[in-house]
Amino acid sequence: MLGKQKNRTPNSSPPAGRAEFAPNEVELAMLKEKALFSRLEAIRLIEIAKVGHYTSAFSAAELFASLYYGVMRLKPGEPNWAERDRFMMGKGHAAVGLFPILADLGFFPTEILDGYTRLGNPLGDHPDMRKVPGIDFSSGSIGHALSAGCGMALAGRILGKDFHTFVMIGDGELQEGQVWEAALFGAHNRLNRLIGIIDRNGYQLDGAVDDIITVEPIVDKWRSFGWETHVVDGHDVGAVTTLLRSLKADTARDRPVMVVAETVKGKGVSYMETEPGWHLGYLDPVDAERAIAEIKAMEIRG
Amino acid sequence: MNRPLSEKSWQYRQLNAQTPGLDALSDALLELVRSGEPVVAGTADLQYSNGLAKFARGCPERFVQFGISEQNMVSAAAGMAAVGLKPYVATFASFLALLCCEQIRMDVAYSALPVRLIGHHAGISLGFYGTSHHATEDLAIARSIAGLTVVAPADGAQLASVIAASANYAEPIYIRTQRGRDPVVYEAGKPFVFGKAIKHLDGKDLVIIACGSTVHPALQAAKALNAKGHSVGLLDMATVKPIDSEAILEAATNARMVLTVEEHNVLGGLGGAVAEVIAGEGLPVKLRRHGIHDEYSLIAPPTHLYAHYKLDSAGIEEIAAGLLA
Numbered sequence: 001m002l003g004k005q006k007n008r009t010p011n012s013s014p015p016a017g018r019a020e021f022a023p024n025e026v027e028l029a030m031l032k033e034k035a036l037f038s039r040l041e042a043i044r045l046i047e048i049a050k051v052g053h054y055t056s057a058f059s060a061a062e063l064f065a066s067l068y069y070g071v072m073r074l075k076p077g078e079p080n081w082a083e084r085d086r087f088m089m090g091k092g093h094a095a096v097g098l099f100p101i102l103a104d105l106g107f108f109p110t111e112i113l114d115g116y117t118r119l120g121n122p123l124g125d126h127p128d129m130r131k132v133p134g135i136d137f138s139s140g141s142i143g144h145a146l147s148a149g150c151g152m153a154l155a156g157r158i159l160g161k162d163f164h165t166f167v168m169i170g171d172g173e174l175q176e177g178q179v180w181e182a183a184l185f186g187a188h189n190r191l192n193r194l195i196g197i198i199d200r201n202g203y204q205l206d207g208a209v210d211d212i213i214t215v216e217p218i219v220d221k222w223r224s225f226g227w228e229t230h231v232v233d234g235h236d237v238g239a240v241t242t243l244l245r246s247l248k249a250d251t252a253r254d255r256p257v258m259v260v261a262e263t264v265k266g267k268g269v270s271y272m273e274t275e276p277g278w279h280l281g282y283l284d285p286v287d288a289e290r291a292i293a294e295i296k297a298m299e300i301r302g
Numbered sequence: 303m304n305r306p307l308s309e310k311s312w313q314y315r316q317l318n319a320q321t322p323g324l325d326a327l328s329d330a331l332l333e334l335v336r337s338g339e340p341v342v343a344g345t346a347d348l349q350y351s352n353g354l355a356k357f358a359r360g361c362p363e364r365f366v367q368f369g370i371s372e373q374n375m376v377s378a379a380a381g382m383a384a385v386g387l388k389p390y391v392a393t394f395a396s397f398l399a400l401l402c403c404e405q406i407r408m409d410v411a412y413s414a415l416p417v418r419l420i421g422h423h424a425g426i427s428l429g430f431y432g433t434s435h436h437a438t439e440d441l442a443i444a445r446s447i448a449g450l451t452v453v454a455p456a457d458g459a460q461l462a463s464v465i466a467a468s469a470n471y472a473e474p475i476y477i478r479t480q481r482g483r484d485p486v487v488y489e490a491g492k493p494f495v496f497g498k499a500i501k502h503l504d505g506k507d508l509v510i511i512a513c514g515s516t517v518h519p520a521l522q523a524a525k526a527l528n529a530k531g532h533s534v535g536l537l538d539m540a541t542v543k544p545i546d547s548e549a550i551l552e553a554a555t556n557a558r559m560v561l562t563v564e565e566h567n568v569l570g571g572l573g574g575a576v577a578e579v580i581a582g583e584g585l586p587v588k589l590r591r592h593g594i595h596d597e598y599s600l601i602a603p604p605t606h607l608y609a610h611y612k613l614d615s616a617g618i619e620e621i622a623a624g625l626l627a
Contacts, residue, residue, distance in 0.1 A: 082385075082386065086385075129384070129413055130413065130414055136384065137384060138409070138412060138413050139408075140408065141404060141408050144373075144377045144408060144409055147373070147374040147375075147376075147377030147378045147381065147405075147409075148377045148378065148409055149381060150374070150378045150381060151377065151378030151379060151381025151383075151384070151389075152381040152382070152384060152385050154378070154382060155381065155382040155384075155385035155386065155387045156385060158340075158342065158382075159386060159387070161385075177373075178371075178373045178374055178377070178405075181371035181374035182371075182378070184371065185368065185369070
């Protein structure tokens with residue numbers, strides 16, 4: 001069907017991010033601040049709902065900040081702009097960390113955040129593309145997003161557009177069979193503007209991913225499926241940004257990319273980092289205050 | 303010797319040549335492409351079964367082969383639609399509606415994306431391939447998914463009309479078809495209107511409501527009964543959802559009895575939909591739902607099954623005559 005291109009050497013390890021794409025000091029400080037902002041807002045919104053996915057949002061905070069403030073081509077005033085980069089996440093339950101960013105960028109008024117999950121509000125635990133400007137695809141059922149991303153990337157090629165499609169998936173999500181259907185399809189069709197990101201935070205609802213059904217060796221799996229594969233510290237927002245920008249700029253690539261972002265579930269709040277049961281929960285305001293203080297101190301810890 | 307000895311031997315890839323009716327889908331889609339529609343067609347390793355092989359030859363740059371990955375196909379079609387393409391994806395109705403039910407709900411219907419899902423070889427039309435390949439639940443499943451339009455064309459010409467009409471239809475659509483071997487009911491080029499039943503015959507004693515594969519035999523049965531002095535009407539309820547309540551009301555007001563005939567479980571499909579309208583309106587009309595009665599079909603060649611389950615013209619006539627007696 002679609003034009004086949006010649007193979008690169010299989011399993012080659014292309015260079016990670018190029019220095020020329022590294023954010024400067026000012027930008028880096030901004031990106032760090034936006035990641036903290038995402039966490040703090042997630043706590044605020046979950047207080048409204050009285051239950052939420054704190055730790056899933058915290059592990060992805062730097063990834064959200066990097067994508068939305070440092071990597072993606074966007075026009076917040078024109079959410080359906082055809083040339084925009086797309087983002088979707090299989091781990092839709094982390095949306096509580098993304099909604100504040102979309103509001104901050106101007107996709108919708110920040111007051112909408114104040115009614116998070118309340119009757120008639122567009123913002124729920126999972127993102128809805130029909131209700132929330134800036135959400136490129138709805139999710140909630142684990143395992144669909146990479147397939148939808150494949151469709152978007154293929155459609156971009158058919159329509160002659162050069163946007164990139166970013167798909168964040170959870171590491172537990174790799175247990176879904178459909179992910180591997182998409183892995184085959186993306187590689188077969190050489191969807192070179194498709195960039196997957198695995199939020200490798202190590203935990204799912206019932207416990208540690210690799211205790212439940214191991215997904216290792218992750219890197220070897222994606223390489224052997226024909227994806228260019230990179231590993232990055234998912235909380236080093238500078239490294240993430242440098243890598244993702246470099247990947248966008250690599251026009252010679254002939255295959256999709258999977259970035260394994262090594263993250264910590266609950267990153268930023270000590271008692272969440274050591275206790276995976278916080279996948280879903282609620283913080284009493286006393287504990288929320290403590291969490292907020294710890295998150296604010298992250299900036300100092302760096 | 304690497305060639306069959308007899309000319310009568312044939313292989314799967316020659317199915318199109320054996321079954322000219324299979325061209326309807328590809329021809330209609332190629333026509334849309336020619337008219338400038340951003341159509342893509344996809345299938346999951348069944349291009350010879352649904353005839354999309356012809357589309358793939360005619361328009362390879364718009365054909366997507368998904369392999370045996372039906373769920374990926376449905377979600378990816380939603381992704382393509384989200385970027386502005388009009389995807390038509392086809393596989394056996396059994397796999398499309400049952401295996402991909404959740405992808406259809408979440409990615410296509412809930413997301414309100416104009417994906418066209420073509421579930422072919424529906425009902426028991428795969429005969430002795432067995433229950434894994436039968437779909438007698440797909441109408442019920444598709445009908446219960448909010449935002450999804452459900453149509454069941456009776457023949458290739460009506461399928462072509464549905465495809466042509468779908469170009470400017472905003473909602474996602476589940477299109478239920480047969481094997482491409484349907485006897486002709488419609489002439490080519492008749493415009494299709496979603497949500498509008500097609501009345502073939504008026505009836506004062508009984509109105510038969512059919513869709514898809516049962517339209518042709520039901521029409522034959524009605525004509526035979528009318529020749530014997532009865533007044534039997536026929537409605538083709540080609541759009542099962544949104545159902546044409548007005549047409550049902552009119553039929554049920556003018557006739558004493560209504561008989562639904564479907565190649566589907568009598569629970570939740572066409573019969574269920576008609577029952578909902580009749581009960582909802584409190585109409586004093588006797589309703590008989592005919593189809594597969596909440597069981598798994600036997601295996602046999604399709605025509606043998608239709609005779610066994612009284613879904614051929616003789617069987618439908620027998621069921622209707624029983625009501626008229």
